[in-house]
Amino acid sequence: MHRFELEREVAEFLYREAELLDSNRLEQWLELLTEDINYEMPLRMTRERGQPDVSSQTGHFSEDRRSLELRVKRLGTDFGWAENPPSRTRRFISNIRVENTADANEVKADSYFLLYRNRGSSTQADLISGERQDLLRRRDGGWKLASRLILVDQAVLGTRNLAIFF
């Protein structure tokens, strides 16, 4: 495939994914994930220059397909208070970089995100930015998300909970 075409496909996949999350179509979002997805958000820390600032030990998310399904199912019950009424969110995805891998059916796709979250009548909003390091796998003529590492840009998360996805 021509590089330009590949980049275009990956960008469209990521925009489509953001659209599903922003419009709370979470079951449809799950369909974009592979059965063996690994979804991680490690802690970021303030460290001296040269020291690793991503924790290899603990994180905010450490998910597989089953736990993501459980989270989505929970939000759909009558008692998913944290997101009922739901937040208004807007995910801005940019700086997409695509790289081939040894497997012809897989590509690495890194991107930046800026997530805006607003709740209730508040005029304040939570802004969460970061980078996602994704592995996409070609399946059924389209792309699926096989792995995601989310590097969030806050050591202290500035949002009340992570009842939202990245």
Place this chain on the structure above:
Amino acid sequence: MVKAEAPFPNREKLPVNDRRAQLISRLRQDVHPAEGQIPAYIFSSPEVYELEMERIFPCCWLLVAHESEIPEPGDYVTRSLGPYPVIVVRGEDGKIRILLNVCRHRGMRVCRADSGNTADFLCSYHGFNYKNTGELIGVPFEKDSYGAFDKSQHGLLAMKVDSYHGLIFGAAPGLEESLDQFLGGMKWYLDLYVKRAEMTVTGPPQRWAVQSNWKLPSENFASDAYHVPNTHACMPSLGLFPNISYAKFGYHIHAGNGHGIGIGTGVADSPTIWPETLLQQFEKNLSPEQFSILKTVKNAHATVFPNLSFLISSMTYEGQPIYHTTMRLWQPVGYDTIEVASWVLVEKDIPEESKKKTQRAYIHTFGSSGMLEQDDTENWINVTENSRRVLQLPGVTFNYQMGLGRKPMDSFPGPGEVYECKFHEANARAFYQRWLDLLLGDGGDASI
């Protein structure tokens, strides 16, 4: 700055102490923990918060770290001890110290990372340099600038430090009460979390900011099993808990000094949550009475006054019974905001695989993204906001009367006032009584 017209103009003219006296007399008049009446304004008044920072946090032993976070000489973490910025550091002599993270020259923060390992702390402002024991060892251009400078009198100020089975507590230098006295009867219950085995943290704490007054989560972990069937009503439908009335079985215990614990035992004769190998270890480390209780535990939530909470939680997860232990600080950063720091505690000797499994069970259910805790923060934020909006309606009080008049058990192996059935608010009443005693300066043990 344009000053808004004060609603009570005379009040603005009073010297600070008189305003303070007025606030204290208002608290004395309005707050009645023993009767289960708590005015809404204590959750959102900046003046009350100021008084708490003066009279609560400097008068309590506060958790700053777990020993397993700083195992080697030179290891440090930066934390808050109440309002004070501190470095918790294992010196080159192996001793753990809590040093005020404030340069003795101009007050700059001498350590600006969350954690690391260092032999010394070099201030970025003028270059005062301190050993990891706190001793001042370097003053740039010392002779040219000062002639002679008495370095021995200018080490980083040290806070009091003591530990309890891996938990490092600190206190303001003037506090006379020992950690042992401060914890009192709570030690018996803390042992279920930290003495049952040698415990270690799985890594640095999750940290996130929540627009909640600090007392709401503290009180919740001390006292509130009643919210579980409703706030967490989604759990049975996801197959994680057996049913929604599960939360009421067990004991509600005020351990003294405002420390509270709720021990959930589940329905009678339900199987233990602990693997056989761990039970053997627990039996060795605990008294027979403590062991008899821990064996039956399905969950246990607790708060060490004022803002340190613990939880043992168990559930059926991916078809398997799984438990985890978490410890968290509800660190106030303003009258309406806390920074939560939440650790996972695991038995040091269990296999790596089990530690990972425990950690994942925690992440999925508690902490910043946890399916249960998500709903808790929503509640605390809304209560805080509502209490701010009714601040000028002094008549709005919250009800803490559940269980008033019920008789405590007389046959429970542990100390404190113990009630059968976890749907009770005696612990919240005791928490606010202790809070009130400290604010009013009356001292004494809180007993409800």
